[in-house]
Amino acid sequence: MKLTMRLGVRSYDIIIKRGVLKRVGQLVNLNRRVLVVSDTGVPKKYIKTILAQCGQGVPVVLPQGEESKSLARYGEVLGAMVEHGFTRGDAVLALGGGVVGDLAGFAAASYMRGVAFINCPTTTLSQIDSSIGGKTAINLNGVKNTVGAFYQPALVAADPDTLKTLPERHFVNGLAEAVKAGIIADEALFELFETEDVCENIEEIIYRSLVMKKNVVEQDERESGLRAVLNFGHTLGHAIESANHLGDLYHGECVALGMLPMIEQPSLRRRVRAVYKKLGLPSRIRYDGDAICEFIRHDKKAGADGMVTVVRAPRLGEARLDRLTMDELRAIVKEGVR
Amino acid sequence: MKLTMRLGVRSYDIIIKRGVLKRVGQLVNLNRRVLVVSDTGVPKKYIKTILAQCGQGVPVVLPQGEESKSLARYGEVLGAMVEHGFTRGDAVLALGGGVVGDLAGFAAASYMRGVAFINCPTTTLSQIDSSIGGKTAINLNGVKNTVGAFYQPALVAADPDTLKTLPERHFVNGLAEAVKAGIIADEALFELFETEDVCENIEEIIYRSLVMKKNVVEQDERESGLRAVLNFGHTLGHAIESANHLGDLYHGECVALGMLPMIEQPSLRRRVRAVYKKLGLPSRIRYDGDAICEFIRHDKKAGADGMVTVVRAPRLGEARLDRLTMDELRAIVKEGVR
Numbered sequence: 001m002k003l004t005m006r007l008g009v010r011s012y013d014i015i016i017k018r019g020v021l022k023r024v025g026q027l028v029n030l031n032r033r034v035l036v037v038s039d040t041g042v043p044k045k046y047i048k049t050i051l052a053q054c055g056q057g058v059p060v061v062l063p064q065g066e067e068s069k070s071l072a073r074y075g076e077v078l079g080a081m082v083e084h085g086f087t088r089g090d091a092v093l094a095l096g097g098g099v100v101g102d103l104a105g106f107a108a109a110s111y112m113r114g115v116a117f118i119n120c121p122t123t124t125l126s127q128i129d130s131s132i133g134g135k136t137a138i139n140l141n142g143v144k145n146t147v148g149a150f151y152q153p154a155l156v157a158a159d160p161d162t163l164k165t166l167p168e169r170h171f172v173n174g175l176a177e178a179v180k181a182g183i184i185a186d187e188a189l190f191e192l193f194e195t196e197d198v199c200e201n202i203e204e205i206i207y208r209s210l211v212m213k214k215n216v217v218e219q220d221e222r223e224s225g226l227r228a229v230l231n232f233g234h235t236l237g238h239a240i241e242s243a244n245h246l247g248d249l250y251h252g253e254c255v256a257l258g259m260l261p262m263i264e265q266p267s268l269r270r271r272v273r274a275v276y277k278k279l280g281l282p283s284r285i286r287y288d289g290d291a292i293c294e295f296i297r298h299d300k301k302a303g304a305d306g307m308v309t310v311v312r313a314p315r316l317g318e319a320r321l322d323r324l325t326m327d328e329l330r331a332i333v334k335e336g337v338r
Numbered sequence: 339m340k341l342t343m344r345l346g347v348r349s350y351d352i353i354i355k356r357g358v359l360k361r362v363g364q365l366v367n368l369n370r371r372v373l374v375v376s377d378t379g380v381p382k383k384y385i386k387t388i389l390a391q392c393g394q395g396v397p398v399v400l401p402q403g404e405e406s407k408s409l410a411r412y413g414e415v416l417g418a419m420v421e422h423g424f425t426r427g428d429a430v431l432a433l434g435g436g437v438v439g440d441l442a443g444f445a446a447a448s449y450m451r452g453v454a455f456i457n458c459p460t461t462t463l464s465q466i467d468s469s470i471g472g473k474t475a476i477n478l479n480g481v482k483n484t485v486g487a488f489y490q491p492a493l494v495a496a497d498p499d500t501l502k503t504l505p506e507r508h509f510v511n512g513l514a515e516a517v518k519a520g521i522i523a524d525e526a527l528f529e530l531f532e533t534e535d536v537c538e539n540i541e542e543i544i545y546r547s548l549v550m551k552k553n554v555v556e557q558d559e560r561e562s563g564l565r566a567v568l569n570f571g572h573t574l575g576h577a578i579e580s581a582n583h584l585g586d587l588y589h590g591e592c593v594a595l596g597m598l599p600m601i602e603q604p605s606l607r608r609r610v611r612a613v614y615k616k617l618g619l620p621s622r623i624r625y626d627g628d629a630i631c632e633f634i635r636h637d638k639k640a641g642a643d644g645m646v647t648v649v650r651a652p653r654l655g656e657a658r659l660d661r662l663t664m665d666e667l668r669a670i671v672k673e674g675v676r
Contacts, residue, residue, distance in 0.1 A: 071413045075478070078409075082479045109446070110485045113475070114560075135451070141420045147448045149487060222452075323495070 001207050005132060007221055015131055015213070016206050021046060021159040024093075025053035028118055028155045031091035032056065035081055039064040041163050043121055043155050048093055050120065058309045061102065067258075067296060069099050071147070077107045091116040091154075097123035098130040102185040109151035109288050119153045121161040124174025125252055127208045128181075131156050133217045144238075150222050160202050162253075169250070172280045174232075176252035179275060180259060181209040184311070184319035185270075193275045194208050205275035209337030229319040234309040236333060239295040243287055246262030256281040261279045261332050262334070271316075288306045289334035296333075297326060339545045343470060343552050345559055348490040352470055354544050359384060359497040361460060362390035366456055370394065371428035373419055375442035377402040380434045380460055381503050388433055388458065392554040397421050405439050407476045410534045412595075414447045429454040435461035436468040440486070443474030447489035455515065457491045460500040462512025463590055466519075466547045469494050471555045471568075482576075488560050498540050499557070507588070510618045514571075514590035514652075517613060518597060519547040520659035521606075522570050522649070531613045535606070570649040571597030574671060577633040581625055594619040599670050600650045609654075627672035634671075635664060 015027060016032040024030065034054040037205040038047050041064035059081050062068040075083040080336035081090075092115060094104035095132025101119050122130035137148030163171055175198065182190030189208040192201060212229065220227040240249060250255075256276055262281070263269045278282040307323050310332075314320055324332070341352040361422065371511060372392040376385050379402035389395040398418050401634055419428075430453060432442035439457050444457035459469035475486030479609040483644065522526030527546040530539055551568065554624060555623075558565040575596025596615055600620070601607045614621040638646040645661050648670075652658055662670070 019517050048385050071409065071416075075409045078485055079479050082481050082484055106448075110487060112442075113473070113486050113488050137451070141417050143420050146420055146450060147416055148449055326502060 001203060003207070003210055003214055004274040005152070006218055007134075007152060010221075012152055012154055012156065014156040014158070014210060016031075016127070016158045016160065016210070018203070019159060020157045021049050021162065021237065022048065022053075023119070023121060024155075024157050026156060028091075028156070029055075030054045030091070030093075030118075033084060033086050034118075035060060035077070035084075035086065035090075035104075035107075036095055037077060037092065037100055037107070038095040039068060039097075039100050039124055041116045042100075044160075046095060046122060046162060050093060052078045054093075056084075062103070064099075065100060066139070069103050069144075070142060071099065071138060072169040073103060073328060074107060074138050077103065077177070078111055081111050082109070086111065086115065088112045088115055091118060093104050093118040094121060095120045095122060097121065100143070101126055101131055102135070102137050104303060105151055106138055106148045106151065109136055111147035112221050114151070117151060117153045119156045121156070121158050123166060124163055125177060125181075126174070127158040127163070127175040127206050128174055129213065132210055132213055133159065136176050158206060160206065163202065169280070172242045172253035176192075176207070176256040176259075176281055177207050177281055179272070179279075179281075180232055181212040182257065182312050183259065183272065183316065184229060185200065185212045185317060187317040189317060190275070193279070194271065198279065228309070228321055232319055233262065233315065235296060235300060235308070235310050236292070238299060240285065240287060242295055242299075249282070249285075253282050256283075257285050257315075261335060262310060266314060268313070268316055284290045289330060292333055293330045294330065308316060339541060341545070341548055341552055343490070344556055345472075346558060348472075348559075350490055350492055350494065352494040352496070352548060354465070354496045354548070355543055356499045356541070357497060357498065358495045360391075361388050361389065361648060362456070362458060362493075362495050365495060366429075366454075368392045368395075368429070368431075368456075371396065371422060371424050372456075373405060373414060373415070373422075373424065373428075373430045373442075373445075374433055375400065375430065375438055375445070377406060377431040377435075378603045379440050380438075381491060384433060384435050384460060388431060392431075394422075395669060400441070402437075404437060404477070407437050407482075409476060409478060411440060412618035413477050415441065416449055419445070419449050424449065424453065426450045426453055429456060431456040431458060432534065433458045433460060435459065435464045439464055439469055440473070440483070443489055443491070444486045446475055447474055447487035452489070454490060457492070457494045458660045459496050461504060462509050463500070463515060464512070465496040465501070465544050466512055467515040469496065470548055470551055497546065503541065507618070510590040513515060513543070513617055514594040514597075514619060515620075516543050516547040517610070517617075518570055519550040521565060521597065521601065521610065521651050521654065522589060523655060524551075525655040528609075528613070531617070532609065536617065559654045561669075566647070566659055567630065567649050569602065570651065570657055571637060573634060573646075573648050574599060574630070576637060578623065578625060580633055580637075583632060586622055587620070587623075591620050594621075595623050597651075599673060600648060602650060602652050606651070606654055621671065628644065631664060631668045631669055634667065 094101040134152040137145035228242035233255040237255035240255040273283040378399040425576040430446035432439040470488040475483035514676035579592040611621040
């Protein structure tokens with residue numbers, strides 16, 4: 001399956017196909033210096049498969065985990081490009097999940113003010129969501145994605161076969177973003193989760209999720225308005241993730257929990273919980289609602305009027321931006337997830 | 339005097355006016371968090387003048403010099419923004435020369451993927467050249483400007499009064515870029531250097547230099563072709579700067595020397611030398627031509643064919659891109675500067 005992100009001169013193709021990892025060199029020029037950025041969680045055979053297609057491949061393997069999205073690792077990646085004499089005509093290829101894609105993408109955006117970026121996502125989360133849209137970033141001083149660039153890849157090649165080597169919980173975690181896509185914009189995708197087997201339909205799930213995101217990004221590349229609907233579940237999810245900083249919940253799991261209170265119809269909320277149970281996503285959590293709201297107030301930088309913007313789903317397939325007072329938010333947050 | 343850089347949604351005004359430093363807040367919104375980046379060479383009174391106009395001004399003073407264009411300083415500048423809770427609606431203001439502008443501009447380009455950037459250049463070099471055009475960068479592993487972004491400011495406010503506090507040699511150094519503008523594109527500007535007093539005409543010199551650069555940048559924002567003519571004098575100048583790494587020559591002085599062999603008419607070369615003498619720029623240097631050519635071959639990443647592109651001036655007011663063999667380049671380099 002193929003999609004084209006239409007952004008004028010920054011347009012690019014997104015290929016979702018089993019086995020495409022072996023054919024990336026047929027889709028984009030790899031006959032040059034290519035910095036192949038991956039992490040210790042990516043099976044070595046994938047790295048070998050890519051390097052075999054590169055004219056001059058230079059592998060960089062980061063430690064797995066969010067800690068790699070640092071200024072220091074960013075400097076190391078760029079340093080490798082300097083050391084190997086990369087020029088403006090060379091390329092960076094990300095092979096891994098969201099951390100690898102975000103870091104490698106920002107390095108590609110800034111090395112010599114921009115070289116070609118090729119993204120080969122190998123996790124559910126990155127294939128379904130983070131590999132498209134052009135957001136690249138690193139973390140700084142404990143704040144996620146504070147530093148980065150809007151920078152579109154030249155190609156996204158997602159090989160669903162790579163998902164087979166993911167640990168089960170990691171695989172399921174990424175599906176939360178697809179459930180999100182269904183709730184806010186694609187009834188049929190949501191119903192597919194209710195009625196069909198996920199593994200058998202993974203290509204369609206990825207495809208439909210990306211279609212939703214592509215439509216939003218094409219209308220609002222640099223997040224000046226509409227694109228905020230993609231944050232459905234993320235405002236509260238991010239607060240849960242931070243409150244839960246010992247790390248026993250994954251990002252997608254927190255987003256899944258964060259969506260629930262933002263679903264207005266109790267009947268839809270029940271259906272979403274049933275999907276979570278089927279997939280193995282958490283559907284209930286205990287938290288301190290006041291602490292969560294305090295985090296959101298700080299995180300979303302509520303203005304002098306004390307209001308914050310959240311995304312809510314009035315019914316299946318729809319999303320709406322709401323400006324809420326802290327009291328309104330607190331009522332929603334306290335009611336929703338238990 | 340006012341110029342408008344016309345780049346669609348990224349258009350911005352360039353104001354060249356004595357005393358404008360006191361009125362920046364009337365030209366752009368400073369009633370927000372503003373990171374005021376300067377260095378130890380910038381008189382404190384200028385910093386105070388700017389801070390007095392800011393809603394919440396946060397001053398950052400870097401050590402003066404090229405060493406500040408580092409990944410570490412970049413991290414410090416961004417860290418200050420995190421610490422003071424900067425949001426997407428806040429701004430970065432550069433107050434200083436090219437180093438400050440390049441670093442602060444890259445920080446503005448990448449903090450939260452881009453906040454407003456205001457450039458108040460206070461040196462001849464930055465007022466005449468580096469403050470416009472949207473190139474921002476830091477150095478990495480000894481390579482200049484390896485990492486950065488094309489990022490246009492929201493406003494450039496150049497106050498020629500600030501040039502009065504520059505050391506004489508520093509003031510003259512920056513004029514080399516204006517002489518360059520005259521040679522490659524503006525006969526009248528060049529003749530102004532021959533016949534008039536520079537200090538009395540500094541506003542017109544800055545203005546005409548910026549008009550030339552603006553015309554080129556508007557046609558080629560991201561340096562895909564034409565913009566290369568702005569490198570006139572820089573290919574050889576950069577080699578001289580590197581060969582001369584103990585630092586007894588300034589950037590503009592090296593560019594001045596680097597232009598001479600690229601001027602084809604001996605009569606024009608004599609006129610340019612006379613201007614250099616009038617201004618106080620160096621007009622002769624001894625160097626090892628073979629070593630200089632070797633540096634250029636490496637610096638310009640000569641292809642398998644061993645050819646490099648240089649900019650030459652066939653006559654006053656014109657520039658041309660030439661593909662040269664190393665032998666051709668060597669003949670030019672050896673002949674020209676002694």
